[in-house]
Amino acid sequence: MISLIVSFHELGHFSVARLFKTRVERFSVGFGKILLRKRDKNGVEWCLSALPLGGYVKFAGDENITSMMPSPEEMEASRIAITEREGAAAVKDYYHFKPLWQKFLIILAGPAFNFILAIGILTIVFWVMGDSYVPARIMRVVPDSPAAAAGFLPGDMILSVDGRDVRSREDARLMIVLRADTATRFDIDRSGKHLTLTATPRRVALEPGGPNPNATGGQLGIDMNGPEVEVPLNPLQALVAGNAQTWKALDTNLTYISRIFTGKENGNQIGGIVGMTKAAGDVTVAYSQVKAPLWQIAYNLFFTYLQYMAYISIGVGFLNLLPIPALDGGHLAFILWQGVTKKTISAGFQNAAFRIAIVLVLGLMLFAFWNDINNIGLTKFIGGLFS
Known part of the structure; x- marks a missing residue:
């Protein structure tokens, strides 16, 4: 998974670089010793390397593995060397001589x-x-809980938490978990009426006795175990x-x-x-x-x-x-x-x-x-x- 994800990240750098006609020396899937290699018509060396934990793109003329910006003296020396070797027209094909906006987009393309x-x-x-989900409707309020103190009632539908829209039980639960010991605004629908309540989720162990006993987060003291809703989606809705x-x-x-x-x-x-x-x-x-x-x-x-x-x-x-x-x-x-x-x-x-x-x-x-x-x-x- 990591190799596929990182290789796709590097493909972003590579694709936008080639869009701007930037010369690329190598695209490697994996690190370390090269196991397989093949050079295409554009001079790019495509490699499969021994350590399958990512990959990298190497731009032509980029000798620094950190891809740091060269100094003006280094840039001038590089310009002279490229001109003598390939002619003045070739300079514009190298990454470090690209306009700043093109370099910005090349780097941004990875993430x-x-x-x-x-x-x-x-x-x-x-x-x-x-799409299947359980609506964020409160079925039960735990006595002496933050929810009870804030005035939540069974039947309340949570519409938003801290200004963020909520549709499902998982949406509400995640936002509550991330707001332990923090006064939080809840917009709810109560029998057709819009109300705003403020509650402070109590910090508790999220998985006591489970695989991650050290994880803690907010707990409001509500039960949202209602019936699941299943909705088929067409390609556009899925997108x-x-x-x-x-x-x-x-x-x-x-x-x-x-x-x-x-x-x-x-x-x-x-x-x-x-x-x-x-x-x-x-x-x-x-x-x-x-x-x-x-x-x-x-x-x-x-x-x-x-x-x-x-x-x-x-x-x-x-x-x-x-x-x-x-x-x-x-x-x-x-x-x-x-x-x-x-x-x-x-x-x-x-x-x-x-x-x-x-x-x-x-x-x-x-x-x-x-x-x-x-x-x-x-x-x-x-x-x-x-x-």
Whole structure:
């Protein structure tokens, strides 16, 4: 999944680069030792490499693996070398000599393709499987809960949470989980009347005794276990639904990250490769234990994997848009800065920013890894061996 997602991300860079007639040396699926290679008529070397955890695009003349902006002296030296080797007309084919707006779009295309991939996958899922959901209608209010204190009643239909539209039980539940210990506005429909209530979800363990006992979130104290609604969708409706689901997932990421920076969450739900692998394994085991024909299990598992792939792609796109120099968002920030100030960013500043970025990215990876092994109970298990 990761190789497919990252390769599609790199295909975004490659496609827009070729649209602007940018010369590309190599497109590799995977990293490390090249196992297979083939050069096309445009001089692009297509490769399959040994480590299947992503891929990369190498632009012609881009000798720096970080793709940092060269200094004016380096640009002039490169211009002279290209002119002597290929003629003055060839200079415009190289990435670093492209207009800033073209470089901006080339870099932006990577994350954009991640969102396009997610929308495409979710569109297929909605088209084939339709849309099924439980309406966000309250069936029961738990006594002495935040919902009871706020005045919620059975029969209330939740219309929006914190200004965000709600249609299903899952929509409402996710927004409540992300607003623990935070006074939150709820717009509801009560027998045809529009009311606004304010409640503060109580922070609780979301999976006590479950696979992720450390995860906490908001709980309102309501039961929305009503009948499920199933709606078949045509291709256009499926596209609309896939697009809405993609941006809803992106909004969820933004909300959670913003709550971390404001001190409202501790970030223990940020996960990495270990957590993603375990989640995929848990899903597979759960489906394998269902008493159903093998074809039906495989069918449901395939579409579950597709949805999982879509959400990982959204995460990859979101992560790459962060303004960190080692990521696409950092390159975009540098290009915007150069466009506004009309000044080239010094090599010293770029090197310093890149080193800081590496520390930040490695720190985030270690934090996610720690969360993963902690959430699956490995740290508790190891601690028990020495207690």
